[in-house]
Amino acid sequence: MRNDEQYMRLAIEMAKAGIGQTSPNPIVGAVVVNSGEIVGFGAHLKAGEPHAEVHAIRMAGEKAKGATVYVTLEPCSHYGKTPPCADLLIDAGVRRVVIATTDPNPLVAGKGIEKLRNAGIDVKLGVLKEEADELNRVFFHYIATKTPFVTLKYASSLDGKIATATGESKWITSEAAREDVHRYRAVHDAILVGVDTVIADNPSLTVRLPGSGKNPIRIVLDTHLRTPLEANILQDGQAETWLIAGSGVSGEKKKRYESKNVQVISMSTPHINIDELLHVLGERRITSLFVEGGSRVHDSFVRAGAVNEIVAYFAPKLIGGKQAPTPIGGIGFASMADVMQLQIRRVETIGPDIKIVAIPK
Numbered sequence: 001m002r003n004d005e006q007y008m009r010l011a012i013e014m015a016k017a018g019i020g021q022t023s024p025n026p027i028v029g030a031v032v033v034n035s036g037e038i039v040g041f042g043a044h045l046k047a048g049e050p051h052a053e054v055h056a057i058r059m060a061g062e063k064a065k066g067a068t069v070y071v072t073l074e075p076c077s078h079y080g081k082t083p084p085c086a087d088l089l090i091d092a093g094v095r096r097v098v099i100a101t102t103d104p105n106p107l108v109a110g111k112g113i114e115k116l117r118n119a120g121i122d123v124k125l126g127v128l129k130e131e132a133d134e135l136n137r138v139f140f141h142y143i144a145t146k147t148p149f150v151t152l153k154y155a156s157s158l159d160g161k162i163a164t165a166t167g168e169s170k171w172i173t174s175e176a177a178r179e180d181v182h183r184y185r186a187v188h189d190a191i192l193v194g195v196d197t198v199i200a201d202n203p204s205l206t207v208r209l210p211g212s213g214k215n216p217i218r219i220v221l222d223t224h225l226r227t228p229l230e231a232n233i234l235q236d237g238q239a240e241t242w243l244i245a246g247s248g249v250s251g252e253k254k255k256r257y258e259s260k261n262v263q264v265i266s267m268s269t270p271h272i273n274i275d276e277l278l279h280v281l282g283e284r285r286i287t288s289l290f291v292e293g294g295s296r297v298h299d300s301f302v303r304a305g306a307v308n309e310i311v312a313y314f315a316p317k318l319i320g321g322k323q324a325p326t327p328i329g330g331i332g333f334a335s336m337a338d339v340m341q342l343q344i345r346r347v348e349t350i351g352p353d354i355k356i357v358a359i360p361k
């Protein structure tokens with residue numbers, strides 16, 4: 001016999017099956033318990049497919065009657081692509097529902113709970129709320145702002161250089177650290193780099209992991225459309241590629257770039273405004289954005305305050321050189337009073353490297 005927290009921990013572990021697969025939906029897990037026996041469980045695996053509660057109740061069958069259901073997010077009460085889970089739980093005759101966190105969507109927040117309580121079901125809220133909120137920090141951010149959750153990633157030497165003064169950067173971090181980066185790419189809707197990185201590294205920006213699925217959309221900040229036409233990201237057909245151009249680029253120049261997997265998106269101003277960019281990406285259902293550099297792009301996101309998480313890798317190497325570029329270049333902050341304050345969330349080693357995860361305060 002486990003207690004509410006232990007069953008909810010199971011539901012949270014179950015939810016993780018959907019990580020990287022459910023966008024733009026949240027990841028959700030559910031566990032059905034009857035007289036101390038687990039009789040059903042499930043996770044939401046893909047937008048448009050059954051919700052976690054549906055899988056769990058189906059598995060429980062008759063044993064759902066009089067059972068307790070543990071679910072990491074408030075059961076939905078509106079008709080989306082599938083019928084409301086609140087009604088399903090009521091019809092299945094469950095006795096009690098334990099919920100980790102309520103739905104952030106103001107249109108539905110609390111409605112599922114109200115339906116359950118009106119049907120005489122005992123509802124308990126807030127069990128492992130922090131863990132459940134952390135699970136869906138991307139989804140909650142997107143619902144609240146309609147812009148993507150932005151993760152800034154860089155890799156540098158211990159003395160903070162992302163390349164040598166002559167522009168060499170292969171490789172700074174280890175194979176293990178670079179594989180970790182691919183795991184981040186694999187769960188993001190889109191990856192973003194600046195055109196200078198495309199010119200310098202000719203990156204493919206695809207996910208090279210065993211059995212990896214669909215590649216994220218590749219986005220290049222390219223105000224004047226300087227991306228070389230023979231660049232991998234325009235030629236390899238491995239993923240969709242969007243070039244973000246300033247308003248000054250001529251239609252005929254844009255046409256030269258547009259092809260099957262390549263689109264040019266023009267901003268409303270000559271220079272790219274990060275805030276406008278994020279709203280345009282949000283409208284195109286990009287809920288998570290992985291910004292991989294270079295240093296000018298990082299600076300523009302930091303100065304726009306458009307960073308929700310930083311993932312930094314430090315290699316045990318010294319590169320030196322006043323001209324060697326650092327992770328955040330560009331203009332930066334003139335006064336210490338304006339710098340971006342962070343909170344370190346995690347420090348870990350990966351192979352010979354150090355990985356630090358931080359969030360803005």
Ligand SMILES: Nc1c(/N=C/[C@@H](O)[C@H](O)[C@H](O)COP(=O)(O)O)[nH]c(=O)[nH]c1=O
Pocket residue numbers: 154155169170171172173174177178181197201202203204205206292293313
């Ligand atoms: N130089 C390094 C990186 N460099 C990061 C970017 O500058 C590269 O262009 C990009 O990762 C290449 O993408 P790909 O072609 O898909 O492999 N990133 C890292 O984590 N460690 C490094 O040592």
Ligand SMILES: [Zn+2]
Pocket residue numbers: 051052053075076077083084085086
């Ligand atoms: Zn539902």
